[in-house]
Amino acid sequence: MGSATRHALAALKNSVDGWGQAELGDAEQVFAAVNAAGANQHLLAALSNPAADVSARRELAGTVFGSHLGPRALQLLQDAVSQTWSSNHEFALGLQELAVRATAQTAGAQSVIAAELTTVADTISANPELELTLGSRLGDSAVKSQLIERLFAGKISAPSLLILRELVGNPLGRRTRRLLTWAGEVVADQAGRSVATVTVASPLAPEQLAKLEAGLTRRFNRRVSVTTVIDPKIIGGLRVQLGDDVIDDSVAARLNNLRLQLA
Numbered sequence: 001m002g003s004a005t006r007h008a009l010a011a012l013k014n015s016v017d018g019w020g021q022a023e024l025g026d027a028e029q030v031f032a033a034v035n036a037a038g039a040n041q042h043l044l045a046a047l048s049n050p051a052a053d054v055s056a057r058r059e060l061a062g063t064v065f066g067s068h069l070g071p072r073a074l075q076l077l078q079d080a081v082s083q084t085w086s087s088n089h090e091f092a093l094g095l096q097e098l099a100v101r102a103t104a105q106t107a108g109a110q111s112v113i114a115a116e117l118t119t120v121a122d123t124i125s126a127n128p129e130l131e132l133t134l135g136s137r138l139g140d141s142a143v144k145s146q147l148i149e150r151l152f153a154g155k156i157s158a159p160s161l162l163i164l165r166e167l168v169g170n171p172l173g174r175r176t177r178r179l180l181t182w183a184g185e186v187v188a189d190q191a192g193r194s195v196a197t198v199t200v201a202s203p204l205a206p207e208q209l210a211k212l213e214a215g216l217t218r219r220f221n222r223r224v225s226v227t228t229v230i231d232p233k234i235i236g237g238l239r240v241q242l243g244d245d246v247i248d249d250s251v252a253a254r255l256n257n258l259r260l261q262l263a
Contacts, residue, residue, distance in 0.1 A: 001093075002086025009094055010244065015079045016101045016190070018221050019072060024158060027102035029073035031166040033065055034095040038170060041088070047081045048091035057081040076102065093172055100167075100183050101190045103159050110191030114184045116160040120152065121180035134168050135176045141169040163187075196242040199229045199250070216242065 019026070037044045043064065047057055058078045065074060076098060085091040104110045124131050130151075134144055148165045156164070167179050174182070196216055198204075204212070209226060216224040220242060235251035 002090060004084045005086040005090040005094055008080070008083035008085055009097065011083060012076075012079055012094070012098055013101065013190075013244070015076055016098060016105050019102060019105045024103065024106050024162065026070055026072045027099060027106050027159075028162060029069045030076060030095070030099040030102050031162070033069060033073065033077050034092065034099055035166070035170050036065070036068075037095065038092045038172065044088050044092060048085045048088050050084050054082050073102075089172070096167070096170070096172060097186055100163055100186045103163055104187040104190040106159070110187050112157055113160045113163070114187045114191070116156040117163065117180050117184040117187065120156065120160070120164055121177055121184075124180075125177050131176055135171075145169040196224050196226050196240050197229060198226050199231050199234055199239040199241075201230070201232050201234050201236050201251075203230060204228060212238075216240065220245075 037047060046052070046060055049057065058081060061078050061081050062074065065077060069077065077095075080091075080095055080098060085094060104113055124134060133139060133147070145165045145168065148161070148168055152161055152164060163183055164180070167183055168176060171179050198212065209228070213224060213226050216226070224242065233252060235255070237250040237252075237254070239250045239253070240247040
């Protein structure tokens with residue numbers, strides 16, 4: 001994965017974080033956009049063309065997908081085409097990752113999804129004939145998706161089934177086992193972005209913890225849970241880390257800043 005793609009995904013994760021408890025159908029629409037763009041190489045190239053003006057790429061996304069996508073999915077797609085990507089293929093991979101993240105974000109049960117994807121991957125790996133059928137580049141994507149529905153519908157959650165069906169139907173050159181392992185890692189990472197690690201000098205009272213969770217939920221516009229770490233070295237105050245965001249309001253940080261100012 002190129003550096004441009006890594007930077008694009010880092011920015012777009014925040015867009016997915018803002019979805020909160022959206023509908024699973026919104027995430028399904030993102031997958032539909034991935035599939036449509038991937039099936040038309042000219043469209044894929046136009047949407048990710050770094051030489052084209054950003055406003056033109058956003059307008060093209062709106063023109064092509066505006067009547068097919070809801071507001072959330074369309075906004076995420078337009079945010080994606082506004083970024084710079086290392087290649088057309090990595091743009092498609094990036095869109096697919098956003099679709100997986102959106103599914104995990106809307107579901108709110110990321111640990112269940114990650115576990116189910118691992119179980120499914122083990123099941124497929126234990127059946128060489130099934131693995132060959134799903135991984136064949138000559139197989140029809142629609143047939144593969146229907147096979148997934150027959151085998152796993154009702155046995156795993158709807159979000160897990162959506163991810164499984166869409167990735168097997170459009171693997172973008174990846175083997176099934178690696179594909180599902182990657183999806184589980186993405187889901188787990190998305191889950192971590194909704195859990196804030198709060199470092200304090202001494203334990204928080206339950207009412208303080210509840211107030212902190214409510215404040216972080218308002219600030220990040222999504223449900224945030226808190227895990228606490230006790231570290232007397234921070235002296236007082238607190239340090240909050242949520243995904244890539246860090247809020248350091250500890251006494252130790254304030255003293256360090258003061259020392260730097262006086263140096």
